[in-house]
Amino acid sequence: MDLLNTLVDKGLRRELPTREEALAVLATSDDELLDVVAAAGKVRRQWFGRRVKLNYLVNLKSGLCPEDCSYCSQRLGSKAEILKYTWLKPDDASKAAAAGVAGGAKRVCLVASGRGPTDKDVDRVSETISAIKEQNEGVEVCACLGLLSDGQAGRLRAAGADAYNHNLNTSEATYGDICTTHDFSDRVSTVQQAQAAGMSACSGLIAGMGESDADLVDVVYALRELDPDSVPVNFLIPFEGTPLAKEWNLTPQRALRILAMVRFVCPDIEVRLAGGREVHLRSMQPLALHLVNSIFLGDYLTSEGQAGQDDLAMIEDAGFEVEGTDTTTLPEHRRQCGDGAADEAAADAEAPATTVPAPSDETRRDLVSVRRRGAGTDLPPNA
Numbered sequence: 347m348d349l350l351n352t353l354v355d356k357g358l359r360r361e362l363p364t365r366e367e368a369l370a371v372l373a374t375s376d377d378e379l380l381d382v383v384a385a386a387g388k389v390r391r392q393w394f395g396r397r398v399k400l401n402y403l404v405n406l407k408s409g410l411c412p413e414d415c416s417y418c419s420q421r422l423g424s425k426a427e428i429l430k431y432t433w434l435k436p437d438d439a440s441k442a443a444a445a446g447v448a449g450g451a452k453r454v455c456l457v458a459s460g461r462g463p464t465d466k467d468v469d470r471v472s473e474t475i476s477a478i479k480e481q482n483e484g485v486e487v488c489a490c491l492g493l494l495s496d497g498q499a500g501r502l503r504a505a506g507a508d509a510y511n512h513n514l515n516t517s518e519a520t521y522g523d524i525c526t527t528h529d530f531s532d533r534v535s536t537v538q539q540a541q542a543a544g545m546s547a548c549s550g551l552i553a554g555m556g557e558s559d560a561d562l563v564d565v566v567y568a569l570r571e572l573d574p575d576s577v578p579v580n581f582l583i584p585f586e587g588t589p590l591a592k593e594w595n596l597t598p599q600r601a602l603r604i605l606a607m608v609r610f611v612c613p614d615i616e617v618r619l620a621g622g623r624e625v626h627l628r629s630m631q632p633l634a635l636h637l638v639n640s641i642f643l644g645d646y647l648t649s650e651g652q653a654g655q656d657d658l659a660m661i662e663d664a665g666f667e668v669e670g671t672d673t674t675t676l677p678e679h680r681r682q683c684g685d686g687a688a689d690e691a692a693a694d695a696e697a698p699a700t701t702v703p704a705p706s707d708e709t710r711r712d713l714v715s716v717r718r719r720g721a722g723t724d725l726p727p728n729a
């Protein structure tokens with residue numbers, strides 16, 4: 347396919363595809379799927395070899411959020427029967443983190459529900475970061491605490507946070523459809539504050555919320571313009587008790603096409619397969635390793651993932667290797683400077699709108715299990 351040859355050439359040169367090319371990846375047929383995976387896999391191997399970075403989530407504070415993000419089981423008014431607890435003590439968070447590190451995780455992601463942290467919360471998280479770093483040499487710590495206020499990013503950086511996560515989630519045009527309590531620009535501003543404070547920015551998306559192909563391409567280009575170091579790609583976990591509980595729009599094939607598109611647009615950025623991989627990729631998960639260079643190990647914030655040991659076995663069986671702490675994730679050129687993505691993205695043309703197929707009525711509630719173990723419980727974590 348000319349399209350795929352062009353995209354591989356561009357990916358190997360770190361050149362931004364056009365929006366039409368990105369849309370064309372999403373429009374490929376199932377007959378072309380393995381060719382798409384193979385092409386994006388060449389780009390992945392060029393910049394990240396066969397390495398897979400493992401990340402481990404610790405939910406510091408679960409549920410009872412005043413914001414109304416419709417995809418989220420912790421949102422205002424959520425009826426999802428998730429674990430609800432307030433801030434974990436630094437030692438308890440550190441123990442949870444240590445389980446992930448023992449399982450092979452290189453980065454620990456400390457997440458808290460809520461609109462954003464108070465200054466007292468930042469103090470609390472700073473203590474947790476210190477405890478984790480003291481007890482787990484070489485571990486990277488990413489904080490994910492919501493919208494940041496002035497000065498908080500600098501304080502987290504000073505406390506030892508290596509990275510800050512705040513996802514854009516969906517396109518600017520559709521942001522108001524999924525959340526009314528904050529807007530797209532608030533999210534962009536927090537990512538920029540984290541970057542300005544010297545933290546590695548992590549920002550990604552959620553696919554499967556009823557968005558069009560054009561929306562998906564828009565959010566990926568918006569991310570590329572922000573130039574984060576890592577881009578988590580979540581597939582909506584349709585939690586019972588949330589407004590998006592009936593959004594079962596994704597097939598494994600579509601999920602793979604989305605990951606391939608993200609890889610072509612972000613060739614040398616850490617692309618992380620995040621929440622929903624078990625639910626939507628199912629037995630096709632190993633193919634996704636040819637596209638992403640990073641995954642979460644074990645459980646998610648409020649839902650259970652497959653067993654950590656199964657993650658490790660999947661990586662080995664697929665011919666990949668877990669990235670060690672002695673290896674730097676990003677290619678050399680990205681450690682030194684930005685790559686001009688913002689200019690290229692701004693110069694790119696608008697693409698015609700396309701839409702995803704109508705949602706299927708078939709739901710797979712059996713695939714979504716609320717997390718009942720690990721942080722905030724007396725049961726050992728899955729790592």
Ligand code: SF4
Pocket residue numbers: 411412413414415418419420421422458459460461492
């Ligand atoms: S995504 Fe974050 S801010 Fe939004 S409802 Fe969930 S916990 Fe709250």
